[in-house]
Amino acid sequence: MSGPADCWGNMLRTGKILLVLIVAAGLLFAARKLDQEMNRKAVESDSFQAVSTHSSYVRGTLILDDYSYDYFHSFENYLLIGTDEAGNDEAEGEDFQNAMGDYLLLLSIDKSSSTYSLLELDRDTMADVLLMDREGNGSETAYIQLCIAHWYGGTKELGCENQVLAVQNLLGGLPINGYYSFSIRDLPKLNAAIGGVTVTLEDDFSSEDPMMKKGATLTLTDEQAYRYLRDRMSIGEGTNAERMARQHTYLSGFLEQSREKLAKDPQYFYKLFETLEDVAVTNLTGKQLSKIARALTADKMSGIYSFEGEHLIQEAYYDGEMHMEFYIDPESLVYVLTQMYQLEPRLPEESEEVVYWLFETETDEEEYYATESVAG
Numbered sequence: 001m002s003g004p005a006d007c008w009g010n011m012l013r014t015g016k017i018l019l020v021l022i023v024a025a026g027l028l029f030a031a032r033k034l035d036q037e038m039n040r041k042a043v044e045s046d047s048f049q050a051v052s053t054h055s056s057y058v059r060g061t062l063i064l065d066d067y068s069y070d071y072f073h074s075f076e077n078y079l080l081i082g083t084d085e086a087g088n089d090e091a092e093g094e095d096f097q098n099a100m101g102d103y104l105l106l107l108s109i110d111k112s113s114s115t116y117s118l119l120e121l122d123r124d125t126m127a128d129v130l131l132m133d134r135e136g137n138g139s140e141t142a143y144i145q146l147c148i149a150h151w152y153g154g155t156k157e158l159g160c161e162n163q164v165l166a167v168q169n170l171l172g173g174l175p176i177n178g179y180y181s182f183s184i185r186d187l188p189k190l191n192a193a194i195g196g197v198t199v200t201l202e203d204d205f206s207s208e209d210p211m212m213k214k215g216a217t218l219t220l221t222d223e224q225a226y227r228y229l230r231d232r233m234s235i236g237e238g239t240n241a242e243r244m245a246r247q248h249t250y251l252s253g254f255l256e257q258s259r260e261k262l263a264k265d266p267q268y269f270y271k272l273f274e275t276l277e278d279v280a281v282t283n284l285t286g287k288q289l290s291k292i293a294r295a296l297t298a299d300k301m302s303g304i305y306s307f308e309g310e311h312l313i314q315e316a317y318y319d320g321e322m323h324m325e326f327y328i329d330p331e332s333l334v335y336v337l338t339q340m341y342q343l344e345p346r347l348p349e350e351s352e353e354v355v356y357w358l359f360e361t362e363t364d365e366e367e368y369y370a371t372e373s374v375a376g
Contacts (some may be wrong), residue, residue, distance in 0.1 A: 056072075060174075060175065061346070062172030062341070062343065065330050068345070069172070069345050071342060071343055071344075073111070073341070077106060077109075077175060077176045078179065079163065079179045079180075080105040081104060081163055081180070083098075083150060083184065084102040085099065085183070086099050089156060089159075096154060096155070097151075098156065099150065100148060101123070101163040104121040104123065104163070106167065107292065108340055109299070114295075114299045116295050116300075117339075117340050118305065119305045122306070125328060126143060126145065126327055127149075129141060129142055129148055129149045133152075134154030136153055138152075149167075156181070156281045164176050171337065174337075178288055179281075179282060179284075180281075182280045184230055185279075186276065187225060187226050187229060189279070191221075191225040191226075194261070196220050197220055197250055198218065201214050201215060201216050202249070205224075208231070211224070229247060269296070305340060307329065307332045307333055308329045309327050310326070310327050311325070312325050
């Protein structure tokens, strides 16, 4: 059976837009664009300034670069996973091999302020990944690309669970409430559901399709959408940045057409979920899906975020091959998560009594708290 390195080429051609589009159908009132400043590095100040408007209850703590940062709002976080065509995930038994988690998008719903935000994670982000066996066990980790986490485990569900674990660890222990995943193979079904998206091509695809010349404006067929969002190495300079730009172009068109459909049919978002029901892999309950739908259609979007850092081509895999690696700037990690979660640093000399959020009931009607004395 082929290993991760043998499938690397397939992974690099995978479209990362899949699960963004699931979210896109619900973005009715997300009119505000992300300020470019959200993606810059952390402020060049020696002191860290955090948002301080919060309740008195510490809902959770993230450990970032050995420092503790508290957040005070009530969040629910969901990981959306777009898988590539590596592996052999349609097989059964010993022939089964998971695909890579090639597109990773974190949806964060802030229930305290009725807002939500999105965090795009670069698939090549270097992170500690659990080397899970086929039964879902294991204790050893490797510092490798984040997307490889989904390769492990003997079922699609175990692959998703390992991907969630890797993202949680990367983000300082951030709780993730569930996952939703499906494959690039099913992108045509999504494109068909919207009736095709109209784009102006910034890259030339004419070697694959004579109609797809640079500068042309056309409504993408299902096959063209698949090529537009998946192809990378043979297009332009072959960079992931170019492909991400195409994905955002497609997303913008998808959003606009979704708004039009939602204006005519308030149930469109739910129908989209039904369209993907037979191909999606998820542990979300009906209640959670309804909660996500409600947030995406009624709440305000606070931003779409991503981390800054450095891309290097190196041999972290120890397989004799050179692979792309992305190293997150530690300041950017803290800055972005502070924007999303209104983090406040806990100073080493601080020692105070704080109130910790323990859990919420299924009906969200009650919250329980316990008081604990915490030394910073």
